[in-house]
Amino acid sequence: MNAPTNPKAFKQWQQNAENFTDVQIQTSSGHTIYANANILALASPVLERMLEHARRCSSNSRRQIKVLGVPCDAVLSFVRLLYSSKWRSSDKEEVEEMEKHGMHLLALSHTYRVQWLKRVCEAGLIVSTVNVIDTLKLAKWCDARRLYIKCMVVLTQDLTGVQCAESWRFIQAHDPQLELEILQFIQEKDLRMKRMRRRKEEQGVYMQLVQVLECLDHICTEGCTNVGPLDVDLASTSRGPCGSFSTCEGLQQLILHLPLCSKKLAPGKCTHCKRMWQIFRLHSSLCARTEFCKVPLCKQFQMRKQEEGKGDDEMWRLLVKKVAFARFMSCLEKTKRTEEVWRKAGKCGDSSCRSVTSSQRRK
Ligand SMILES: [Zn+2]
Numbered sequence: 408m409n410a411p412t413n414p415k416a417f418k419q420w421q422q423n424a425e426n427f428t429d430v431q432i433q434t435s436s437g438h439t440i441y442a443n444a445n446i447l448a449l450a451s452p453v454l455e456r457m458l459e460h461a462r463r464c465s466s467n468s469r470r471q472i473k474v475l476g477v478p479c480d481a482v483l484s485f486v487r488l489l490y491s492s493k494w495r496s497s498d499k500e501e502v503e504e505m506e507k508h509g510m511h512l513l514a515l516s517h518t519y520r521v522q523w524l525k526r527v528c529e530a531g532l533i534v535s536t537v538n539v540i541d542t543l544k545l546a547k548w549c550d551a552r553r554l555y556i557k558c559m560v561v562l563t564q565d566l567t568g569v570q571c572a573e574s575w576r577f578i579q580a581h582d583p584q585l586e587l588e589i590l591q592f593i594q595e596k597d598l599r600m601k602r603m604r605r606r607k608e609e610q611g612v613y614m615q616l617v618q619v620l621e622c623l624d625h626i627c628t629e630g631c632t633n634v635g636p637l638d639v640d641l642a643s644t645s646r647g648p649c650g651s652f653s654t655c656e657g658l659q660q661l662i663l664h665l666p667l668c669s670k671k672l673a674p675g676k677c678t679h680c681k682r683m684w685q686i687f688r689l690h691s692s693l694c695a696r697t698e699f700c701k702v703p704l705c706k707q708f709q710m711r712k713q714e715e716g717k718g719d720d721e722m723w724r725l726l727v728k729k730v731a732f733a734r735f736m737s738c739l740e741k742t743k744r745t746e747e748v749w750r751k752a753g754k755c756g757d758s759s760c761r762s763v764t765s766s767q768r769r770k
Pocket residue numbers: 622625626630631632648649650651652655656
């Protein structure tokens with residue numbers, strides 16, 4: 408007779424299950440839960456060993472094992488889940504069962520090595536400021552890493568709230584090691600966040616430099632508004648500001664300033680000229696064009712480096728490396744965005760839209 412998967416129906420099924428099952432599970436409260444040896448042995452290697460031991464020790468075909476330390480209802484839920492071998496998050500009764508016995512089910516699934524149920528419990532357990540300390544202790548005991556992190560997130564978000572609870576005072580008095588572990592985790596998380604923020608800010612600066620270099624390239628090859636290379640007739644082409652004009656305009660002003668500045672050859676005297684020289688040098692350090700490059704001073708910087716035979720200083724090398732990485736990331740981002748546009752356009756019902764994108768792809 409197949410056992411029902413529904414919690415209430417399974418409880419009712421237990422009333423007559425003695426007649427067609429071969430295992431009796433004794434609980435702490437003295438109740439007996441009935442089950443089939445094959446199902447238990449298949450679901451848990453620990454139960455399999457216990458049943459084998461019970462078989463050897465008893466002459467009776469009915470075997471007895473003990474599952475102690477948790478309430479009878481939690482053991483019943485555990486056995487039912489071993490029978491159904493899945494937990495349905497959409498079933499109201501199963502969700503209620505998890506709310507009620509989640510902690511016990513986690514302990515049981517860890518003890519009896521039912522990995523899928525352990526994962527379900529880790530994900531399903533709701534951690535709040537009220538139960539976080541107990542849940543954290545259990546997570547540590549069960550080696551449940553995901554649940555441990557979940558608890559630490561709650562602690563980080565509301566440490567003051569947790570510190571008002573009785574459980575905090577308890578660990579302060581009886582488990583200072585755990586208190587220290589929590590405080591250290593929170594401190595490390597703060598440091599990690601600060602490092603991440605700093606890295607993000609730095610990345611923003613490198614991204615700006617990438618944009619400046621892109622603008623320099625585009626000014627020196629095709630020209631932008633009224634600044635461009637000598638071989639491009641800027642007057643004959645009606646070109647408006649480019650898409651990055653906020654950056655491009657500043658760079659154009661620097662380019663226009665350079666030939667007119669009287670202090671451009673005095674090292675460090677004019678900040679505008681100094682900045683422009685650095686942008687040219689940065690371009691040269693990153694330029695991969697083996698043939699003619701239209702950006703001024705590109706070849707000169709490279710030749711000077713070769714003639715002098717000494718490389719760039721450490722700081723400059725680091726800057727070049729970081730900007731190169733930012734440029735790589737920017738390229739990846741652009742490719743992703745283009746693919747996204749194509750994908751969306753591919754879904755568009757308009758046939759003209761699809762034909763445009765397919766011709767673009769071919770290019
Ligand atoms: Zn431009």
